[in-house]
Amino acid sequence: MESILSGVFALMDRLLPFAFAEPAFMKRALLALLLTAPAAAALGVPLVQHRMAFFSDAIGHSAFTGVALGVLLGVSPSWTMVAFGVLVAVAITLVKGRTELSSDTVIGVFFSTVVALGIAIISREKGLTRNLQAFLYGDPLAVTDADLLWMAALFLLVSAYLAFLYNRILLLGIHEGFARTKGVRPPVVEISFALVVALVVTAAIHTVGILLVTALLVIPAAAARNVARRAASALWISVGVAVLSGFAGIAASWYLDTATGATVVLAAAACFAVTAMYRVVRPRE
Amino acid sequence: MSVSDHIHTLEIRNLTVRKGGVEILSGIDADLRCGEVTALVGPNGAGKTTLLLAILGQVPYTGEIRFCRAEEHGQGAPRIGYVPQHLPLDPDAPITVLDFFALSSQRRPVFLGASRRTREAARESLERAGVAHLLQRPLGRLSGGELQRVLFALALRDAPDILLLDEPVSGVDVAGEELFCDFLSKIQRDSRFSLLLVSHDLSVVTRHADQVICLNRRLVCSGATTEVLTPENLAAMYGTDAHLFRHTHADGHGHLHDDGGK
Numbered sequence: 001m002e003s004i005l006s007g008v009f010a011l012m013d014r015l016l017p018f019a020f021a022e023p024a025f026m027k028r029a030l031l032a033l034l035l036t037a038p039a040a041a042a043l044g045v046p047l048v049q050h051r052m053a054f055f056s057d058a059i060g061h062s063a064f065t066g067v068a069l070g071v072l073l074g075v076s077p078s079w080t081m082v083a084f085g086v087l088v089a090v091a092i093t094l095v096k097g098r099t100e101l102s103s104d105t106v107i108g109v110f111f112s113t114v115v116a117l118g119i120a121i122i123s124r125e126k127g128l129t130r131n132l133q134a135f136l137y138g139d140p141l142a143v144t145d146a147d148l149l150w151m152a153a154l155f156l157l158v159s160a161y162l163a164f165l166y167n168r169i170l171l172l173g174i175h176e177g178f179a180r181t182k183g184v185r186p187p188v189v190e191i192s193f194a195l196v197v198a199l200v201v202t203a204a205i206h207t208v209g210i211l212l213v214t215a216l217l218v219i220p221a222a223a224a225r226n227v228a229r230r231a232a233s234a235l236w237i238s239v240g241v242a243v244l245s246g247f248a249g250i251a252a253s254w255y256l257d258t259a260t261g262a263t264v265v266l267a268a269a270a271c272f273a274v275t276a277m278y279r280v281v282r283p284r285e
Numbered sequence: 286m287s288v289s290d291h292i293h294t295l296e297i298r299n300l301t302v303r304k305g306g307v308e309i310l311s312g313i314d315a316d317l318r319c320g321e322v323t324a325l326v327g328p329n330g331a332g333k334t335t336l337l338l339a340i341l342g343q344v345p346y347t348g349e350i351r352f353c354r355a356e357e358h359g360q361g362a363p364r365i366g367y368v369p370q371h372l373p374l375d376p377d378a379p380i381t382v383l384d385f386f387a388l389s390s391q392r393r394p395v396f397l398g399a400s401r402r403t404r405e406a407a408r409e410s411l412e413r414a415g416v417a418h419l420l421q422r423p424l425g426r427l428s429g430g431e432l433q434r435v436l437f438a439l440a441l442r443d444a445p446d447i448l449l450l451d452e453p454v455s456g457v458d459v460a461g462e463e464l465f466c467d468f469l470s471k472i473q474r475d476s477r478f479s480l481l482l483v484s485h486d487l488s489v490v491t492r493h494a495d496q497v498i499c500l501n502r503r504l505v506c507s508g509a510t511t512e513v514l515t516p517e518n519l520a521a522m523y524g525t526d527a528h529l530f531r532h533t534h535a536d537g538h539g540h541l542h543d544d545g546g547k
Contacts, residue, residue: 049378166394167387170380174372174388174424180343181367182389225377229423231388234379235396 005145020254028148029140029207029260033246035151036204037216037264039158041242043197044221045235046169053218054104055092055194058111059201060213062088065118066202067135072121077131078147082202088114089198093190138209138261140250147206154203161196169193170231208261216242219268226275241271294319294363294447294479295340300348302335308502309335313348315498315507317447322480324494324510326487331501333483337449340481341367352447366445366478368436370452374425382419382427382435383407389439406442414438433465450482453489466493490514 009027020026047056066084070077088110096106122129134142171179172189180186197217204213220241221234228234249264256263295317302310310332317323325333338344352363374380380388386407387399399407411417416434419427427435433453440448453465484490490497490510497513499505506513 162396163394166396167389167391170384170395171388174374174380174385175369177338177341177343178367178369178372178389181341181365225379228379229381230421231380231384231395232398 005148018251020251025141025143026250026254028143028145030246030250031148032140032143032151032207033250033264034243035148035155036200036207037220037242037246038239039155039200040204040213040216041220041238042158042162042235043193043200044217044219045224045238046166046173046193047197047217048221048225049170049173052103052197053214054107054111055089056197056201056217057214058092058107058114059085059089059198060205060210061111061118062114063135063202063205063210063213064132065114065121067132068118068121068125071131072125077135078206081135081205082199085198085202086195089194090191093194097187097190135205136210137259138205138207138212140207140260143206147203151203151206154199158196158200161192165189165192166235208265212261212265215265215268219265219272220245223268223272223275226272226279241268245271294353295481296349296351296353297340298349298351300336300339300346300350302332302339302344302346304335304344310339310346310500311503313500313504315504317479317481318496319479321495322482322493323496323498324490325481325483325498325500326485326490327500327505333500334451336500337367337451337481337483340447340449341365363446364443366440366443366448368433368440368448368450368453371429372424372432376423376425378423378425380424381421382411382424383421385424385435386439386442390442407438410438410442411435413441445478447479447481450480452484453482465489487514 008031009024012021012027012030016030021030047053062085063081066081067077069084070080073080092107092110095110096103099106122132168179168184168189171182172184172186176186201213201217204216208216220238223241224234224237228237245264245267248270249267250260252258252267253260253263297313297315300310300313301308313336325336327333335344339346340350383399383404384395387393387395387403390406391400391403393400408417408420411420411434414434414437416431416438419431419435422431424432424435482494491514494510496508497510498507499513
């Protein structure tokens with residue numbers, strides 16, 4: 001694994017002869033962003049289509065409680081965060097399908113319960129606050145090799161998942177009854193999608209933090225919607241915005257000495273602003 | 286109607302659907318005949334949509350729904366086509382008509398583009414519906430009539446044995462109504478489909494349907510359109526669903542009747 005990484009780093013030295021990409025921690029940060037941000041952006045397209053931005057926000061905030069639980073139980077918070085995020089995602093999806101309540105009401109109930117639980121744990125364990133800082137704001141400069149390996153595995157998982165199920169996810173978003181007649185099984189699609197979103201959200205928290213993680217899913221997809229007319233271009237523009245803002249954000253944070261995660265999100269927001277302006281001025285069909 | 290006169294494509298026997306302890310449909314018996322148009326009418330909340338969902342296998346039910354397939358139409362399970370009433374899409378959704386065809390037919394993920402087969406099949410069936418120019422248009426920006434043509438085109442492409450249409454002429458202009466007539470005559474010509482259409486519009490029903498099934502949680506009556514919905518009854522009752530099914534009959538009428546439902 002060491003040798004793979006050093007090979008990748010050597011390649012990055014050749015491709016990116018910039019001062020900001022020189023230190024190893026910057027290379028790790030860049031890799032972390034280039035693995036998680038495009039995966040989040042690709043999932044963001046159907047997520048926005050299904051109006052599930054609030055859902056990803058709830059998963060992001062459940063990570064807060066997941067971390068607190070990890071510290072409380074003496075387990076690595078990185079893993080309890082993933083496990084708890086997945087648990088909350090599946091629970092929301094199952095409950096949503098079995099009540100007459102609107103989905104944002106169900107998510108709202110889970111969201112506040114989970115955050116309250118997190119706060120309760122933290123208030124008992126005084127030493128926890130320091131641990132939480134890194135997760136709240138994210139710190140891509142502290143990404144470890146093990147984190148990178150997990151992110152790479154997740155990148156492949158998301159690619160395979162979308163290659164296999166993307167059509168069914170989108171079709172389900174257009175009309176459930178019609179999708180069923182085309183062989184789509186809504187519970188399978190909904191639960192697997194929630195699961196994959198939870199995995200990506202908890203991984204992306206390492207880079208931009210709990211407070212901003214939803215931005216990585218929603219902003220690139222929203223920018224893509226401003227300009228894309230076809231399903232294919234929507235996905236690729238979203239991924240392109242993620243890659244671009246990953247590069248631009250990390251470079252800018254190096255020269256401006258600002259928090260990396262926040263700078264990346266600002267770069268994505270700038271992309272959104274540009275596409276929104278294009279949308280206003282472009283001729284109507 | 287010739288050979289297929291007596292063939293039923295769909296037989297519904299004693300169909301009952303319960304939801305939350307309430308019987309939404311009870312003891313429904315009905316048949317769909319091969320190559321014929323059957324209309325499903327009834328007031329709001331009569332269970333029309335539930336019956337469609339039961340046929341599609343999307344709600345649990347007791348009783349029997351049997352699909353029969355004439356030998357000349359090939360082997361295997363019958364294909365059921367479904368044309369929803371409308372698609373609740375926002376106008377900005379980045380999904381074109383071609384994407385919609387790709388999503389519902391090809392294995393290749395749509396972000397890698399539409400396959401040649403999808404593209405050709407989509408163009409061909411849109412042409413048959415007279416809307417080839419809509420291929421690259423965003424799905425969310427189509428007018429009611431355009432969307433209906435696209436949905437028909439998609440249904441025709443799959444050559445279903447039974448086609449379920451939910452309110453095919455609601456919110457559609459004169460051109461849409463014309464298309465609907467063309468569509469029906471095509472079906473009659475091919476005599477391959479059986480059509481079940483849900484409709485509020487009784488003028489459509491009387492003009493186009495061969496058979497009518499009147500529902501109000503139970504089967505109120507069913508039979509040939511001319512016998513069930515007589516012009517006198519329609520003239521007197523048009524638009525007032527509550528009175529629609531209260532018809533007088535002496536004897537010798539050619540339709541089922543269930544007095545228990547009134």
